[in-house]
Amino acid sequence: MGGTLTIDRKQFIQTAKAATGGKNVIAVVKNNAYNYGLEFSVKAFLEAGIHSFATTSMDEALEIRRISRDAMVFLMNPTYDFQTVRENGFHITLPSLEYYHEYREALSGISVHLEYAGLFNRSGFSTSEDMVEVINDAYSLPQHARVDITGIWTHFGYADELDMEEYEVERELWLTLLSDVLSTGHTFDYIHAQNSASFARDGLFNGHTHLRLGIALYGSRPYATLPAESYVQSMTLKAPIVQLRRLCANQKCGYGGSYQPENDTKIAVVDIGYGDGILRKRAEFDCMIDGKRYAIRALMMSHMIVEVDEDVTLDDEVIMYSNDLRIDEYTALGAGANSEQLGALNYNSLKKVILNDTNVYQ
Ligand SMILES: Cc1ncc(COP(=O)(O)O)c(C=O)c1O
Structure with missing residues (x-):
């Protein structure tokens, strides 16, 4: 028999809606949508009014495109399969000046979001000067030959750590870099930096078009002092x-x-x-x-x-x-990050039951 994972779809949608706070959101659906199921989650998020999605995997990006022809699908990891990107209208990260110079021609017509490394330093540009060099170079090319710089983004490495001061530092570095890049006059359709913890701490930053939320959409508190009623686990x-x-x-x-x-x-x-x-x-x-x-x-x-x-x-x-034995309760006790507990769940061995749903999932 084994364990049974039950998700209440109606609650899942309500939780996601509440988490957005009425703002535009790019839903992070990597790792099988934090193991809630990619197809289930994307369909439910669409119903919750979310039409932009971010993942690290090309397979997941293709699956999202199969579900929605119109959704904005953003690949957060550097990719080299430009043909698939172009065919599917994906947006991709632009992680460095070196990458830009190496793939400048292949990138023509593709939507990219300039990525700032900041203190997190997983990938991305280190300076606004390098970003401005890309922008200037793109404008030096005829329109059909240039990359389409539609977004700019970063990811905070310290937003979830309330007891560390680095969040204030990385936030300041990002806001300064953003203002430097915007002073070129280039405009972006997508300016996104904030994960669930950063949004809970600061609200949506001025001038930012989207939040980029994961765990709060799935009903877990990014940190324990937040009210549980605002993050109902489905x-x-x-x-x-x-x-x-x-x-x-x-x-x-x-x-x-x-x-x-x-x-x-x-x-x-x-x-x-x-x-x-x-x-x-x-x-x-x-x-x-x-x-x-x-x-x-x-x-x-x-x-x-x-x-x-x-x-x-x-x-x-x-x-x-x-909802009485919340994932975030055990995170606070030291069982592992919310996403670590969710990500570990074995999709093959657990029986899956979706309540309040008429969709059929593949
Ligand atoms: C680049 C990026 N953005 C956003 C998120 C969403 O973060 P959270 O689940 O804390 O909202 C993640 C999650 O790991 C991420 O890697």
């Missing part, structure tokens, strides 16, 4: 109990006797494990059975041992995540 993960057993005091169970209760104890053997994507760090905390929290005592590939009481019966379901 996903539940549950698993059945395969056996209830009694252990005597000091009797061991699990691989290498990993669990050994001090007193006589009742345990539930649950049909879910790390093979289904439960992180070992997550299993250091609790689960919920019939509204009550119980400690997880051991995690195996396809099983979990939970210490239970007399209230628990074999037909009870064990909840690992729900």
Whole structure:
């Protein structure tokens, strides 16, 4: 049987709408839309009024294009498959001056967004001067031969770290660079920098056309001090109990006797494990059975041992995540980033149930 991942589609759409705060959003749908399912999520986001999408993968970009002919699809990783980009009208990142010079001809007519590396430094230009050089060079070419510079963007590496000062620094560096580039007179259709945490902290920056949101759209708080009511989680993960057993005091169970209760104890053997994507760090905390929290005592590939009481019966379901057992709650406890817990979930082994939906997914 194994675990079941249930998503309430109506709630998913409401959560996404609330997360946008009425602003234009590029939805980050990489990694199978944070494992909510790419096709499901793109269709639901379209219904929520979001028409721009960002991913790191060409396959995902093609899948988005199959779902929507009109959506703006932005490839955040540098790409070299210019033919597919052109055929599908994708927007792509322009990560450096070197890349521009190397692929200048191949880029003609393609929409690019200039990328600023900032303090995050994963990829992108380091200076406004290099960006201005690209802009000037493009204008020196006849229109049919030039790249189409439609966007400018960056990604903050410190927006989620409330206790670090670097966010203020990277924000200032970006805003200064942006103003330098805008002083050339070039205009952009897409100016986007902010992830969920940056938007929660600062609102949409002046002069920016879009937010570029991931985790908030999926109903997790980017940091724990935000109100949970504003980020309703539409996903539940549950698993059945395969056996209830009694252990005597000091009797061991699990691989290498990993669990050994001090007193006589009742345990539930649950049909879910790390093979289904439960992180070992997550299993250091609790689960919920019939509204009550119980400690997880051991995690195996396809099983979990939970210490239970007399209230628990074999037909009870064990909840690992729900709106009461929020992913972001375990992030705050140290189980791993929101996206790490979501990204680990095993799409092949978990049964998927979508509530309030009439779409058929491939
Ligand atoms: C480049 C980029 N932009 C935006 C996001 C969205 O960030 P968040 O999920 O914190 O909103 C990500 C997520 O990893 C990203 O890599």
